[in-house]
Amino acid sequence: MEIKKLGVLGCGQMGSGIIQVFAQAGYEVMAVDSIQEMLDKGLKGIEKRLASRVEKGKLPPIEKDTIMGRIKTSRKMEDLADCDLIEEAVPEDLELKKKAFAQLDRICKKETILGSNTSGLSVTDMAAATKRPDRLLGIHFHNPAPVMQLLELVKTIMTSQETIDAVKQWGTTLGKTVVVAPDVGGFIVTRLFTPFLLGAVRMLEAGIATRDEIDTSMKLAVNHPMGPLEVIDFIGLDTELSIAETLYEETKDPKYAPPLLLKKMVTAGWLGRKIGKGFYEYK
Numbered sequence: 001m002e003i004k005k006l007g008v009l010g011c012g013q014m015g016s017g018i019i020q021v022f023a024q025a026g027y028e029v030m031a032v033d034s035i036q037e038m039l040d041k042g043l044k045g046i047e048k049r050l051a052s053r054v055e056k057g058k059l060p061p062i063e064k065d066t067i068m069g070r071i072k073t074s075r076k077m078e079d080l081a082d083c084d085l086i087e088e089a090v091p092e093d094l095e096l097k098k099k100a101f102a103q104l105d106r107i108c109k110k111e112t113i114l115g116s117n118t119s120g121l122s123v124t125d126m127a128a129a130t131k132r133p134d135r136l137l138g139i140h141f142h143n144p145a146p147v148m149q150l151l152e153l154v155k156t157i158m159t160s161q162e163t164i165d166a167v168k169q170w171g172t173t174l175g176k177t178v179v180v181a182p183d184v185g186g187f188i189v190t191r192l193f194t195p196f197l198l199g200a201v202r203m204l205e206a207g208i209a210t211r212d213e214i215d216t217s218m219k220l221a222v223n224h225p226m227g228p229l230e231v232i233d234f235i236g237l238d239t240e241l242s243i244a245e246t247l248y249e250e251t252k253d254p255k256y257a258p259p260l261l262l263k264k265m266v267t268a269g270w271l272g273r274k275i276g277k278g279f280y281e282y283k
């Protein structure tokens, strides 16, 4: 299985970072999003991040143009047909992802490997929506994708060892450290990290500490670069709520139960940094 041409479906917060990782590693990338503005915004973000590396002397200016030149965009899923591997990064909604994979399965050549960036949804359910469950797996990048070193692969009982071996090898060409996790809700990282984040919302909700007291305490006591409420703003409150709902549904463990405050903030449309307001306000 040779992995050369890459595709990304969904050019939001994660998709844009993943496209950058792929292009920086020397791969040709076809980026598809149903909304043109998201493609424009995603590309602008990549250009800005690369320009900042050029300014700091970390990237030769010519290299920035070469990287940008490897990226093509489209609003049509059909343009992903000849990719060797496609990474899906549409919103954290199982039905949406199943539909997208069923469509990709129909469109793509039979060798194409399909990966999902899901934070914690059932990869098995996504694989079952296709006729290539042996070639579908979770390929979980962490946020921000160009910075975070971990690549968490998720193997279902249907994923072939050949697929895992090929993707593991390819993952190292991106400069990432690869771990393989089983398909249980939240895999390794989200399963461990979610109770901590939800605990911070509960603490705020119960009036035990203020937003700044919680975030400052965790930054200074545990040396986290961001406090937990800042992290939820960064992830997106809608994404965090969906993760909590999935994990609670699967485990019925109260530590994953979505706090009422999180639900209310999502209903209010306060989705975090991406819309300019969450636990904090952003210009």
Ligand SMILES: NC(=O)c1ccc[n+]([C@@H]2O[C@H](COP(=O)([O-])OP(=O)(O)OC[C@H]3O[C@@H](n4cnc5c(N)ncnc54)[C@H](O)[C@@H]3O)[C@@H](O)[C@H]2O)c1
Binding pocket: 009, 010, 011, 012, 013, 014, 015, 032, 033, 034, 035, 038, 088, 089, 090, 091, 092, 093, 096, 100, 117, 118, 119, 120, 141, 142, 143, 234, 235, 236, 239, 274
């Ligand atoms: N945000 C994080 O911190 C984070 C971290 C790790 C993993 N993830 C996971 O990555 C995935 C994407 O999250 P995000 O934060 O980038 O979401 P996002 O809402 O920022 O972006 C999703 C993008 O998908 C596009 N889209 C929706 N339906 C589509 C379709 N049918 N075809 C093509 N494009 C479509 C939207 O227009 C949007 O641009 C989710 O599964 C999420 O759980 C998120």
